[in-house]
Amino acid sequence: MNDNEEEPSKDNALAVNDILKNMGADLDHIEKVKRRYPMKTTRYYLSLIKEMGDPIWKQSIPDLDEIHDDFNVEDPLKEEEHTPVPYLVHKYPDRVLLLVSSKCAMYCRFCTRKRKVGRIQQIPMEDVFRAIGYIEEHPEVRDVVVSGGDPLMRTDQEIEEILKRLRAIPHLEIIRIGTRMPCVQPQRITVRLANIIKKYHPIFMNLHFNHPDEITPESSAALRILADAGISLGSQTVLLKGVNDDPVVMVDLMKRLVRNRVRPYYIYQCDLVKGVEHFRTPVETGIKIMKQIQGHTSGLCLPHFVIDGPGGKVPISPQYVKDITPDQIIVTNFLDNLYTYPGTDRSSKKQLYNKKVSRIGVAFNLKREAEKGERPDKYAEFDDLETINAIRITIENAGYETVLLEADQDFLVKVRDANVDFVFNIAEGIHGESRESHVPAILEMLNIPYSGSGVLTQAITLNKSRKKEILNYHGIPTPRFQLFRNNHQRLDPNLRFPLIVKPDAEGSSVGIFNDSLVEDLSSLKTQVNKVLRGYDQPALVEEYLDGREFTISLLGNNGSLRVLPMIEVDFDHLPEGLRRFDSYEAKWIYDNPDNVVDPLICPPDLKPKLKSALEKTAKRTFYTLGCVDFARIDIRLDSGGVPHVLDVNALPGLMPNPMHNSRFIRSCYTLGMTYDDIILSILHAALKRYNLSMNV
Ligand SMILES: *Cc1c(COP(=O)(O)O)cnc(C)c1O
Numbered sequence: 001m002n003d004n005e006e007e008p009s010k011d012n013a014l015a016v017n018d019i020l021k022n023m024g025a026d027l028d029h030i031e032k033v034k035r036r037y038p039m040k041t042t043r044y045y046l047s048l049i050k051e052m053g054d055p056i057w058k059q060s061i062p063d064l065d066e067i068h069d070d071f072n073v074e075d076p077l078k079e080e081e082h083t084p085v086p087y088l089v090h091k092y093p094d095r096v097l098l099l100v101s102s103k104c105a106m107y108c109r110f111c112t113r114k115r116k117v118g119r120i121q122q123i124p125m126e127d128v129f130r131a132i133g134y135i136e137e138h139p140e141v142r143d144v145v146v147s148g149g150d151p152l153m154r155t156d157q158e159i160e161e162i163l164k165r166l167r168a169i170p171h172l173e174i175i176r177i178g179t180r181m182p183c184v185q186p187q188r189i190t191v192r193l194a195n196i197i198k199k200y201h202p203i204f205m206n207l208h209f210n211h212p213d214e215i216t217p218e219s220s221a222a223l224r225i226l227a228d229a230g231i232s233l234g235s236q237t238v239l240l241k242g243v244n245d246d247p248v249v250m251v252d253l254m255k256r257l258v259r260n261r262v263r264p265y266y267i268y269q270c271d272l273v274k275g276v277e278h279f280r281t282p283v284e285t286g287i288k289i290m291k292q293i294q295g296h297t298s299g300l301c302l303p304h305f306v307i308d309g310p311g312g313k314v315p316i317s318p319q320y321v322k323d324i325t326p327d328q329i330i331v332t333n334f335l336d337n338l339y340t341y342p343g344t345d346r347s348s349k350k351q352l353y354n355k356k357v358s359r360i361g362v363a364f365n366l367k368r369e370a371e372k373g374e375r376p377d378k379y380a381e382f383d384d385l386e387t388i389n390a391i392r393i394t395i396e397n398a399g400y401e402t403v404l405l406e407a408d409q410d411f412l413v414k415v416r417d418a419n420v421d422f423v424f425n426i427a428e429g430i431h432g433e434s435r436e437s438h439v440p441a442i443l444e445m446l447n448i449p450y451s452g453s454g455v456l457t458q459a460i461t462l463n464k465s466r467k468k469e470i471l472n473y474h475g476i477p478t479p480r481f482q483l484f485r486n487n488h489q490r491l492d493p494n495l496r497f498p499l500i501v502k503p504d505a506e507g508s509s510v511g512i513f514n515d516s517l518v519e520d521l522s523s524l525k526t527q528v529n530k531v532l533r534g535y536d537q538p539a540l541v542e543e544y545l546d547g548r549e550f551t552i553s554l555l556g557n558n559g560s561l562r563v564l565p566m567i568e569v570d571f572d573h574l575p576e577g578l579r580r581f582d583s584y585e586a587k588w589i590y591d592n593p594d595n596v597v598d599p600l601i602c603p604p605d606l607k608p609k610l611k612s613a614l615e616k617t618a619k620r621t622f623y624t625l626g627c628v629d630f631a632r633i634d635i636r637l638d639s640g641g642v643p644h645v646l647d648v649n650a651l652p653g654l655m656p657n658p659m660h661n662s663r664f665i666r667s668c669y670t671l672g673m674t675y676d677d678i679i680l681s682i683l684h685a686a687l688k689r690y691n692l693s694m695n696v
């Protein structure tokens with residue numbers, strides 16, 4: 001049996017029979033099995049048997065159980081179905097199995113290709129080349145597993161021809177050779193063979209060892225030749241009952257392989273091949289073995305445990321992940337101790353669920369005097385220190401830590417580094433037509449939850465014409481209008497004087513002055529020009545309604561949205577010469593703490609029908625524009641008493657001093673709320689919206 005090219009001769013067979021008989025084998029049984037599944041072994045492998053039925057015996061000597069297997073089928077992997085050309089299996093996208101030999105030095109009793117090996121003549125080289133032709137024509141194939149049988153049953157010259165043909169294929173990157181030869185006939189591995197193989201690098205060899213007893217001085221010498229030739233060595237092991245289904249045996253095998261520069265690659269669950277049922281182990285055995293390798297010894301000794309089937313190889317792994325919750329993963333280590341590990345996506349709203357908020361940032365823009373050359377009303381919207389401090393103190397008294405965050409150009413860095421769980425936002429924004437949306441946008445980018453309306457709503461509510469377009473679309477009345485982008489535009493003939501001219505994207509009556517109300521084309525032109533130049537933005541021209549004017553504040557969300565006591569703006573106190581609307585003069589010059597006149601009536605005298613029409617319009621507007629937590633809506637009646645939405649403020653002022661007449665605050669005070677109640681209502685509405693738990 002020293003010539004691996006030949007079938008065992010009669011003499012050799014007799015010699016083997018003698019050896020087996022001496023060890024106590026029943027030769028009749030062996031003969032019976034051999035008729036169905038050929039037998040062949042090597043003198044070397046036979047010499048490794050210590051006693052009848054040991055792991056080496058079991059792998060190589062026929063057993064009666066092989067012909068008493070009523071369960072399994074000949075081709076459980078359905079390889080025939082993935083054979084586009086004889087001797088080639090193409091089952092995975094980028095790699096194929098090329099069968100170059102039908103023979104092996106030894107016929108393993110558990111072989112997956114038991115139906116084939118040893119029964120047919122050696123595969124003709126023309127057929128091998130035809131199969132290689134398939135690879136040449138399939139550029140998606142970048143990896144070939146040269147297998148069989150055992151490819152090293154071919155002569156050195158044939159092996160070289162095959163490798164040369166394969167290496168000439170430009171798209172083929174990896175050549176692997178699957179062989180059991182170093183295990184069953186290590187003498188076949190010669191320096192000459194290694195020198196041939198190494199010409200065609202990168203070459204990987206996947207070897208097949210199943211038991212520590214197979215690692216001998218002879219096989220170690222063979223492995224050294226291959227490793228020294230720079231061939232990457234891996235091993236595949238089949239999990240076999242009575243051979244290696246014991247963690248101690250398997251760990252020993254893995255360690256010995258690594259010492260011989262062979263990296264364990266796969267442990268296969270024994271396939272459901274007819275004739276091998278007696279070798280099968282429960283899948284749990286493999287899992288138990290994997291648990292004994294991971295962590296207990298070098299990661300180098302750790303293969304993948306796989307089940308092969310018609311769908312391909314499936315890795316089976318011990319369960320190290322015990323639970324995955326939104327904010328953490330619970331794992332066990334190799335000693336079965338439990339650990340938690342925080343999730344990576346800690347920032348999404350879902351992950352914040354139930355999180356306790358303890359540190360709150362207050363984002364604001366501090367009011368300052370307009371400098372020389374700046375518009376006098378440039379900072380009209382910004383908040384004073386009194387307001388900012390009042391908010392901060394309220395939040396602190398409720399048990400939170402606070403951080404003041406001025407929303408200037410360093411805001412992103414400041415808020416990112418402030419380590420806050422939440423931001424209470426009153427920042428009006430410093431630049432650009434969508435400036436009120438900037439702080440929300442930055443906070444969303446950083447995944448920090450915040451109070452008040454979001455990016456889109458803040459941007460839309462600051463843009464009067466867009467806001468009116470949306471209201472129109474939804475059938476919510478708003479005065480008819482036209483947008484002037486330049487002063488050459490002609491007035492829409494449908495619009496009726498008097499008209500009001502406003503900057504398109506300002507809040508708090510900014511840019512609306514007493515003479516913004518015009519009665520004729522020439523003053524219209526003047527006012528449009530003033531806005532175009534002075535505010536660097538389009539002018540909104542809107543029909544003036546001459547009915548009563550109301551401001552309606554809303555607080556909360558969804559089912560718990562409250563319409564607060566309304567405010568009627570009383571223009572009767574305005575001095576002679578000032579028109580009856582909310583101009584900058586009316587709002588800021590005459591309405592300051594030094595002025596004793598109170599222009600706001602809260603609550604106003606309203607017939608129930610009007611009250612309910614106003615409430616309905618306000619709520620519909622709030623929802624339609626996507627407002628949350630709090631907002632203020634200005635409504636004016638037309639001559640027929642129909643409420644029309646003039647403006648929406650998604651970031652109404654929160655000045656605590658009642659004399660300052662922050663209209664939102666005024667409505668709350670009328671209801672009997674304290675300033676603390678107001679701020680905490682907004683805060684808690686927002687926390688609830690994010691499913692954040694509050695600290696009270
Ligand atoms: C195992 C196998 C391969 C190689 O798969 P890898 O997971 O890359 O080792 C290729 N083709 C077939 C048919 C196979 O069974």
Ligand code: SF4
Pocket residue numbers: 103104105106107108110111112113114117148149150179180208
């Ligand atoms: S060497 Fe591989 S192909 Fe040959 S009999 Fe053993 S398991 Fe089957």
